[in-house]
Amino acid sequence: xxxxxxxxxxxxxxxxxxxxxxxxxxxxxxxxxxxxxxxxxxxxxxxxxxxxxxxxxxxxxxxxxxxxxxxxxxxxxxxxxxxxxxxxxxxxxxxxxxxxxxxxxxxxxxxxxxxxxxxxxxxxxxxxxxxxxxxxxxxxxxxxxxxxxxxxxxxxxxxxxxxxxxxxxxxxxxxxxxxxxxxxxxxxxxxxxxxxxxxxxxxxxxxxxxxxxxxxxxxxxxxxxxxxxxxxxxxxxxxxxxxxxxxxxxxxxxxxxxxxxxxxxxxxxxxxxxxxxxxxxxxxxxxxxxxxxxxxxxxxxxxxxxxxxxxxxxxxxxxxxxxxx
Amino acid sequence: xxxxxxxxxxxxxxxxxxxxxxxxxxxxxxxxxxxxxxxxxxxxxxxxxxxxxxxxxxxxxxxxxxxxxxxxxxxxxxxxxxxxxxxxxxxxxxxxxxxxxxxxxxxxxxxxxxxxxxxxxxxxxxxxxxxxxxxxxxxxxxxxxxxxxxxxxxxxxxxxxxxxxxxxxxxxxxx
Numbered sequence: 001x002x003x004x005x006x007x008x009x010x011x012x013x014x015x016x017x018x019x020x021x022x023x024x025x026x027x028x029x030x031x032x033x034x035x036x037x038x039x040x041x042x043x044x045x046x047x048x049x050x051x052x053x054x055x056x057x058x059x060x061x062x063x064x065x066x067x068x069x070x071x072x073x074x075x076x077x078x079x080x081x082x083x084x085x086x087x088x089x090x091x092x093x094x095x096x097x098x099x100x101x102x103x104x105x106x107x108x109x110x111x112x113x114x115x116x117x118x119x120x121x122x123x124x125x126x127x128x129x130x131x132x133x134x135x136x137x138x139x140x141x142x143x144x145x146x147x148x149x150x151x152x153x154x155x156x157x158x159x160x161x162x163x164x165x166x167x168x169x170x171x172x173x174x175x176x177x178x179x180x181x182x183x184x185x186x187x188x189x190x191x192x193x194x195x196x197x198x199x200x201x202x203x204x205x206x207x208x209x210x211x212x213x214x215x216x217x218x219x220x221x222x223x224x225x226x227x228x229x230x231x232x233x234x235x236x237x238x239x240x241x242x243x244x245x246x247x248x249x250x251x252x253x254x255x256x257x258x259x260x261x262x263x264x265x266x267x268x269x270x271x272x273x274x275x276x277x278x279x280x281x282x283x284x285x286x287x288x289x290x291x292x293x294x295x296x297x298x299x300x301x302x303x304x305x306x307x308x309x310x311x312x313x314x315x316x317x318x319x320x321x322x323x324x325x
Numbered sequence: 326x327x328x329x330x331x332x333x334x335x336x337x338x339x340x341x342x343x344x345x346x347x348x349x350x351x352x353x354x355x356x357x358x359x360x361x362x363x364x365x366x367x368x369x370x371x372x373x374x375x376x377x378x379x380x381x382x383x384x385x386x387x388x389x390x391x392x393x394x395x396x397x398x399x400x401x402x403x404x405x406x407x408x409x410x411x412x413x414x415x416x417x418x419x420x421x422x423x424x425x426x427x428x429x430x431x432x433x434x435x436x437x438x439x440x441x442x443x444x445x446x447x448x449x450x451x452x453x454x455x456x457x458x459x460x461x462x463x464x465x466x467x468x469x470x471x472x473x474x475x476x477x478x479x480x481x482x483x484x485x486x487x488x489x490x491x492x493x494x495x496x497x498x499x500x
Contacts, residue, residue: 046445
């Protein structure tokens with residue numbers, strides 16, 4: 001059925017997707033609505049549509065990543081764009097070239113969209129000021145991972161209809177998690193109530209300035225929440241001794257079968273992957289009926305297709321200009 | 326603004342389309358109706374209902390969103406930004422005769438986009454184009470197989486189909 005007289009006036013204006021903090025609820029909703037139109041492409045015989053035909057997307061990854069990089073590449077391919085992979089190990093980046101020099105060299109090859117992951121927070125924003133191409137943040141430092149936040153709210157919206165009024169717990173290493181931050185912005189803007197859960201050592205110091213509640217006990221929140229997002233313990237980022245032992249962490253903050261018995265029967269269990277089975281989440285829970293972990297992966301491609309499409313649309317309406325600084 | 330068709334005339338145009346389509350279906354071939362968003366979707370649903378009644382079996386009906394196949398997507402000149410909506414075709418189009426439906430046939434560009442979108446979904450036996458209103462102004466070598474009404478309109482004039490499902494009234498106007 002056609003929607004009654006609903007021609008939305010809204011126009012997507014951003015040629016960069018740098019973070020969700022600066023997005024309005026309307027922008028996020030528009031992106032999610034757009035993503036719905038891309039779902040069908042991945043399900044059909046010819047998994048391709050032509051809107052980015054002749055466009056060049058560069059995956060510029062300064063940090064290891066397999067799934068996000070592949071997910072972006074797949075999204076670009078399904079929209080008929082060409083993709084160039086540019087990773088730290090096999091590039092001049094390891095020879096000491098600066099970020100801006102790398103980007104300018106890529107631009108000289110005629111790129112249209114840069115998908116960048118960098119260990120320094122703010123790197124995508126910096127890049128966006130110096131090049132003409134669209135910039136999409138695929139994770140910067142501990143700041144943001146906007147497409148992860150978008151795919152998480154897309155997944156929740158699909159299952160629950162709306163985020164409004166939902167209680168959501170994000171559990172684990174909040175301090176080092178850009179996923180937690182992007183999730184928080186997207187979820188709260190769409191009307192959910194977010195609680196960060198973890199040991200005090202893994203909760204960021206100025207958390208009181210963020211639009212979230214904090215709990216140091218998973219047992220206190222497990223019964224109340226509609227959605228639980230279990231973050232991976234990122235051993236590669238953990239300095240010092242944030243918790244006495246992996247076993248102790250697992251005991252207090254792991255999502256176990258026992259804990260799940262106390263949760264709402266229709267709770268959604270999420271995880272950005274890759275999962276540490278038996279650590280932050282037990283296998284039976286990760287593979288259980290409440291888990292949407294694999295749907296998140298599928299939806300990731302969908303949401304990234306919408307992102308690439310929209311930033312390119314915003315760029316198509318504007319003359320090229322370089323802001324040299 | 327001038328009214329070209331009123332509710333009654335729209336109804337008889339739809340009947341004309343239905344009869345012509347039914348007369349054309351070869352024996353033993355399945356047909357399906359697919360409308361182009363957004364007004365074509367409504368015309369398609371009405372047509373599918375009438376066809377089903379006339380033939381005596383349920384004719385499948387789907388909706389095609391052609392946004393991703395438009396030829397003006399990346400052109401800075403097109404001021405408006407098209408919104409991507411969903412394609413909803415819950416049946417196999419292979420080996421069927423697809424009646425592709427739009428409200429107005431004008432430049433033929435939407436039809437070109439729709440044909441490209443359709444063949445990414447499968448291999449229909451044939452695609453036939455049915456439109457409620459056919460007007461002059463073709464830019465592509467595309468013609469309707471079935472037209473409910475041929476409108477006279479000058480270049481620059483806009484022929485609009487208003488339907489009660491989307492516009493709360495039932496009219497074809499030119500302005």
